[in-house]
Amino acid sequence: MTFLRVRELVSGYDRSTVLGGVDLDLDAGAVLGLLGRNGVGKSTLVMTLMGLVPVTSGSVLLDGEELAGRRPDAIARAGVALVPQGRRVWATLTVAEHLALAGRGRRGGWTVDAVYELLPRLAERRRQYAGQLSGGEQQMLAVARALVTNPKLVLLDEPSDGLAPSVVDQLVGVIGRMRAEGAGILLVEQDLHLAFAVSDEIAVMEKGRIVHRVDTPAFRRDPDTAHRLLGVA
Numbered sequence: 001m002t003f004l005r006v007r008e009l010v011s012g013y014d015r016s017t018v019l020g021g022v023d024l025d026l027d028a029g030a031v032l033g034l035l036g037r038n039g040v041g042k043s044t045l046v047m048t049l050m051g052l053v054p055v056t057s058g059s060v061l062l063d064g065e066e067l068a069g070r071r072p073d074a075i076a077r078a079g080v081a082l083v084p085q086g087r088r089v090w091a092t093l094t095v096a097e098h099l100a101l102a103g104r105g106r107r108g109g110w111t112v113d114a115v116y117e118l119l120p121r122l123a124e125r126r127r128q129y130a131g132q133l134s135g136g137e138q139q140m141l142a143v144a145r146a147l148v149t150n151p152k153l154v155l156l157d158e159p160s161d162g163l164a165p166s167v168v169d170q171l172v173g174v175i176g177r178m179r180a181e182g183a184g185i186l187l188v189e190q191d192l193h194l195a196f197a198v199s200d201e202i203a204v205m206e207k208g209r210i211v212h213r214v215d216t217p218a219f220r221r222d223p224d225t226a227h228r229l230l231g232v233a
Protein backbone atom coordinates (compact mmCIF):
# COMPACT_ATOMS: atom_id res chain seq x y z
CA MET A 1 0.00 0.00 0.00
CA THR A 2 1.31 3.46 -0.87
CA PHE A 3 1.77 5.62 2.23
CA LEU A 4 0.24 8.71 0.62
CA ARG A 5 -1.76 8.28 -2.55
CA VAL A 6 -3.44 11.35 -4.04
CA ARG A 7 -5.62 10.87 -7.10
CA GLU A 8 -7.29 13.41 -9.38
CA LEU A 9 -7.49 15.94 -6.60
CA VAL A 10 -9.55 18.97 -7.58
CA SER A 11 -10.03 21.99 -5.33
CA GLY A 12 -10.05 25.76 -5.32
CA TYR A 13 -11.78 28.84 -4.04
CA ASP A 14 -15.25 30.33 -4.53
CA ARG A 15 -14.90 31.33 -8.14
CA SER A 16 -11.85 29.46 -9.32
CA THR A 17 -10.62 25.91 -9.57
CA VAL A 18 -6.91 25.85 -8.71
CA LEU A 19 -6.01 22.16 -8.50
CA GLY A 20 -7.03 20.58 -11.77
CA GLY A 21 -6.45 16.94 -10.90
CA VAL A 22 -3.33 16.31 -8.82
CA ASP A 23 -1.84 12.80 -8.72
CA LEU A 24 0.87 12.29 -6.12
CA ASP A 25 2.46 9.34 -4.34
CA LEU A 26 4.80 9.52 -1.38
CA ASP A 27 6.49 6.81 0.68
CA ALA A 28 6.99 6.86 4.42
CA GLY A 29 10.52 8.00 5.25
CA ALA A 30 10.83 9.90 1.96
CA VAL A 31 11.09 13.60 1.18
CA LEU A 32 9.48 15.00 -1.94
CA GLY A 33 10.46 18.54 -2.91
CA LEU A 34 7.63 20.37 -4.64
CA LEU A 35 8.70 23.24 -6.86
CA GLY A 36 6.81 25.57 -9.18
CA ARG A 37 6.41 29.17 -10.15
CA ASN A 38 4.37 31.55 -8.02
CA GLY A 39 0.64 31.02 -8.16
CA VAL A 40 0.62 27.51 -9.66
CA GLY A 41 -1.19 26.06 -6.63
CA LYS A 42 1.50 24.68 -4.29
CA SER A 43 0.02 26.25 -1.17
CA THR A 44 -3.48 25.33 -2.31
CA LEU A 45 -2.32 21.71 -2.57
CA VAL A 46 -0.90 21.52 0.95
CA MET A 47 -3.92 23.37 2.37
CA THR A 48 -6.25 20.99 0.56
CA LEU A 49 -4.34 17.99 1.95
CA MET A 50 -4.78 19.51 5.43
CA GLY A 51 -8.51 20.09 4.87
CA LEU A 52 -8.19 23.88 5.01
CA VAL A 53 -9.34 24.25 1.39
CA PRO A 54 -12.34 22.03 0.59
CA VAL A 55 -11.94 19.12 -1.84
CA THR A 56 -14.15 19.36 -4.91
CA SER A 57 -13.39 15.82 -6.05
CA GLY A 58 -10.67 13.20 -5.91
CA SER A 59 -9.01 11.06 -3.29
CA VAL A 60 -6.35 11.45 -0.59
CA LEU A 61 -5.42 8.11 0.96
CA LEU A 62 -3.02 8.06 3.91
CA ASP A 63 -2.11 4.52 4.98
CA GLY A 64 -5.26 3.45 3.17
CA GLU A 65 -7.49 5.88 5.05
CA GLU A 66 -9.53 8.36 2.99
CA LEU A 67 -8.91 11.94 4.12
CA ALA A 68 -10.68 13.85 1.32
CA GLY A 69 -13.71 15.67 2.68
CA ARG A 70 -12.62 15.43 6.32
CA ARG A 71 -12.22 18.41 8.60
CA PRO A 72 -8.75 19.74 9.46
CA ASP A 73 -8.92 18.47 13.05
CA ALA A 74 -9.76 14.94 11.85
CA ILE A 75 -6.92 15.12 9.31
CA ALA A 76 -4.54 16.25 12.07
CA ARG A 77 -5.66 13.29 14.21
CA ALA A 78 -4.96 10.99 11.26
CA GLY A 79 -1.33 12.13 11.53
CA VAL A 80 -0.94 15.07 9.15
CA ALA A 81 0.80 18.30 10.21
CA LEU A 82 1.21 21.52 8.24
CA VAL A 83 3.92 24.13 8.63
CA PRO A 84 2.11 26.88 6.74
CA GLN A 85 3.61 29.49 4.47
CA GLY A 86 4.18 32.66 6.50
CA ARG A 87 4.45 30.68 9.77
CA ARG A 88 1.03 31.60 11.18
CA VAL A 89 2.03 31.37 14.81
CA TRP A 90 -0.29 32.93 17.38
CA ALA A 91 1.31 36.21 18.44
CA THR A 92 -0.30 36.33 21.89
CA LEU A 93 0.57 32.78 22.95
CA THR A 94 3.95 31.88 24.39
CA VAL A 95 6.25 29.27 22.90
CA ALA A 96 5.35 26.86 25.70
CA GLU A 97 1.62 27.48 25.19
CA HIS A 98 1.91 26.71 21.46
CA LEU A 99 3.63 23.41 22.13
CA ALA A 100 1.31 22.41 24.99
CA LEU A 101 -1.75 23.05 22.80
CA ALA A 102 -0.39 21.31 19.72
CA GLY A 103 0.92 18.30 21.65
CA ARG A 104 -2.19 17.76 23.75
CA GLY A 105 -3.41 14.17 23.56
CA ARG A 106 -0.68 13.16 21.09
CA ARG A 107 1.57 10.18 21.69
CA GLY A 108 5.07 9.51 20.40
CA GLY A 109 8.74 10.29 20.86
CA TRP A 110 8.41 14.00 20.12
CA THR A 111 7.50 15.29 23.54
CA VAL A 112 7.78 19.01 24.27
CA ASP A 113 11.04 18.29 26.14
CA ALA A 114 12.47 16.34 23.20
CA VAL A 115 11.67 19.25 20.89
CA TYR A 116 13.35 21.70 23.29
CA GLU A 117 16.42 19.49 23.29
CA LEU A 118 16.48 19.53 19.49
CA LEU A 119 15.88 23.30 19.32
CA PRO A 120 17.55 24.83 22.41
CA ARG A 121 16.85 28.37 21.23
CA LEU A 122 13.13 27.68 21.59
CA ALA A 123 13.70 26.30 25.07
CA GLU A 124 15.40 29.56 26.04
CA ARG A 125 12.44 31.47 24.65
CA ARG A 126 9.73 29.25 26.09
CA ARG A 127 8.07 32.01 28.12
CA GLN A 128 8.16 34.59 25.31
CA TYR A 129 5.15 35.46 23.23
CA ALA A 130 5.43 34.22 19.66
CA GLY A 131 4.88 37.79 18.45
CA GLN A 132 8.16 38.81 20.12
CA LEU A 133 10.26 36.15 18.40
CA SER A 134 12.46 36.80 15.37
CA GLY A 135 11.32 35.47 11.99
CA GLY A 136 13.69 32.53 12.24
CA GLU A 137 12.51 31.68 15.75
CA GLN A 138 8.88 31.87 14.62
CA GLN A 139 9.66 29.48 11.79
CA MET A 140 11.29 27.04 14.20
CA LEU A 141 8.24 27.36 16.45
CA ALA A 142 5.99 26.51 13.49
CA VAL A 143 8.14 23.43 12.84
CA ALA A 144 8.17 22.51 16.54
CA ARG A 145 4.38 22.85 16.67
CA ALA A 146 4.16 20.26 13.89
CA LEU A 147 6.76 17.96 15.51
CA VAL A 148 4.99 17.67 18.88
CA THR A 149 1.96 16.21 17.09
CA ASN A 150 4.22 13.25 16.14
CA PRO A 151 3.00 13.41 12.55
CA LYS A 152 3.13 10.64 9.94
CA LEU A 153 2.95 13.15 7.12
CA VAL A 154 4.51 16.60 7.34
CA LEU A 155 3.62 19.35 4.88
CA LEU A 156 6.15 22.20 4.86
CA ASP A 157 5.24 25.28 2.81
CA GLU A 158 8.30 27.39 2.03
CA PRO A 159 9.83 26.98 5.48
CA SER A 160 13.10 28.72 4.51
CA ASP A 161 11.38 31.94 3.46
CA GLY A 162 13.29 34.85 5.00
CA LEU A 163 15.60 32.70 7.12
CA ALA A 164 19.30 33.24 7.77
CA PRO A 165 21.53 30.50 6.33
CA SER A 166 22.32 29.14 9.80
CA VAL A 167 18.61 28.64 10.48
CA VAL A 168 18.17 26.96 7.09
CA ASP A 169 20.95 24.54 8.09
CA GLN A 170 19.03 23.79 11.26
CA LEU A 171 15.92 23.10 9.18
CA VAL A 172 17.88 20.64 7.05
CA GLY A 173 18.78 18.81 10.26
CA VAL A 174 15.23 18.75 11.56
CA ILE A 175 13.80 17.50 8.26
CA GLY A 176 16.47 14.78 8.21
CA ARG A 177 15.45 13.67 11.70
CA MET A 178 11.75 13.51 10.82
CA ARG A 179 12.53 11.49 7.73
CA ALA A 180 14.81 9.08 9.62
CA GLU A 181 11.95 8.43 12.00
CA GLY A 182 9.75 7.36 9.12
CA ALA A 183 7.63 10.43 8.43
CA GLY A 184 6.73 11.22 4.84
CA ILE A 185 7.57 14.81 4.00
CA LEU A 186 6.21 17.09 1.30
CA LEU A 187 8.43 20.17 1.09
CA VAL A 188 7.31 23.16 -0.96
CA GLU A 189 10.40 25.31 -1.56
CA GLN A 190 11.73 28.22 -3.59
CA ASP A 191 15.21 27.72 -2.14
CA LEU A 192 16.65 25.11 -4.48
CA HIS A 193 19.67 24.65 -2.22
CA LEU A 194 17.41 23.47 0.61
CA ALA A 195 15.14 21.45 -1.68
CA PHE A 196 18.11 19.62 -3.19
CA ALA A 197 19.78 19.09 0.19
CA VAL A 198 16.88 17.16 1.70
CA SER A 199 14.67 15.80 -1.11
CA ASP A 200 14.85 12.27 -2.48
CA GLU A 201 12.77 13.35 -5.46
CA ILE A 202 11.63 16.60 -7.02
CA ALA A 203 8.16 17.25 -8.39
CA VAL A 204 7.17 20.35 -10.33
CA MET A 205 3.72 21.90 -10.44
CA GLU A 206 2.31 23.92 -13.29
CA LYS A 207 -1.23 25.30 -13.40
CA GLY A 208 -2.65 23.06 -10.70
CA ARG A 209 -1.05 19.79 -11.78
CA ILE A 210 2.15 17.85 -11.17
CA VAL A 211 3.86 17.91 -14.56
CA HIS A 212 7.30 16.50 -13.81
CA ARG A 213 8.83 14.17 -11.24
CA VAL A 214 12.32 12.69 -11.06
CA ASP A 215 14.88 11.83 -8.40
CA THR A 216 16.89 14.80 -7.17
CA PRO A 217 20.21 13.92 -8.87
CA ALA A 218 18.42 13.55 -12.23
CA PHE A 219 16.69 16.90 -11.74
CA ARG A 220 20.04 18.56 -11.03
CA ARG A 221 21.58 17.04 -14.16
CA ASP A 222 18.86 18.58 -16.33
CA PRO A 223 19.02 22.37 -15.98
CA ASP A 224 17.13 22.88 -19.28
CA THR A 225 14.01 21.28 -17.84
CA ALA A 226 14.40 23.23 -14.60
CA HIS A 227 14.71 26.42 -16.60
CA ARG A 228 11.66 25.65 -18.71
CA LEU A 229 9.48 24.76 -15.73
CA LEU A 230 10.76 27.22 -13.15
CA GLY A 231 12.46 29.97 -15.07
CA VAL A 232 15.72 29.44 -13.17
CA ALA A 233 19.13 28.23 -14.20
Ligand SMILES: Nc1ncnc2c1ncn2[C@@H]1O[C@H](COP(=O)(O)OP(=O)(O)O)[C@@H](O)[C@H]1O
Pocket: 013, 014, 018, 036, 037, 038, 039, 040, 041, 042, 043, 044, 045
Ligand atom coordinates in the same frame (compact mmCIF):
# COMPACT_ATOMS: atom_id res chain seq x y z
N1 LIG B 1 -7.77 32.46 -0.40
C1 LIG B 1 -7.79 32.52 -1.74
N2 LIG B 1 -8.91 32.92 -2.40
C2 LIG B 1 -8.95 32.98 -3.75
N3 LIG B 1 -7.90 32.65 -4.54
C3 LIG B 1 -6.77 32.26 -3.95
C4 LIG B 1 -6.64 32.17 -2.53
N4 LIG B 1 -5.39 31.74 -2.23
C5 LIG B 1 -4.77 31.58 -3.43
N5 LIG B 1 -5.59 31.87 -4.45
C6 LIG B 1 -5.25 31.79 -5.87
O1 LIG B 1 -4.98 30.43 -6.19
C7 LIG B 1 -3.91 30.33 -7.12
C8 LIG B 1 -2.82 29.45 -6.53
O2 LIG B 1 -2.26 30.10 -5.39
P1 LIG B 1 -1.27 29.35 -4.39
O3 LIG B 1 -1.79 28.00 -4.11
O4 LIG B 1 -1.04 30.26 -3.25
O5 LIG B 1 0.03 29.24 -5.31
P2 LIG B 1 1.57 28.99 -4.92
O6 LIG B 1 1.62 28.55 -3.51
O7 LIG B 1 2.05 27.98 -5.89
O8 LIG B 1 2.27 30.31 -5.13
C9 LIG B 1 -3.46 31.76 -7.41
O9 LIG B 1 -4.07 32.17 -8.60
C10 LIG B 1 -3.98 32.53 -6.23
O10 LIG B 1 -4.26 33.85 -6.59
Ligand SMILES: [Mg+2]
Pocket: 042, 043, 044, 085, 157
Ligand atom coordinates in the same frame (compact mmCIF):
# COMPACT_ATOMS: atom_id res chain seq x y z
MG1 LIG C 1 2.57 29.34 -1.82
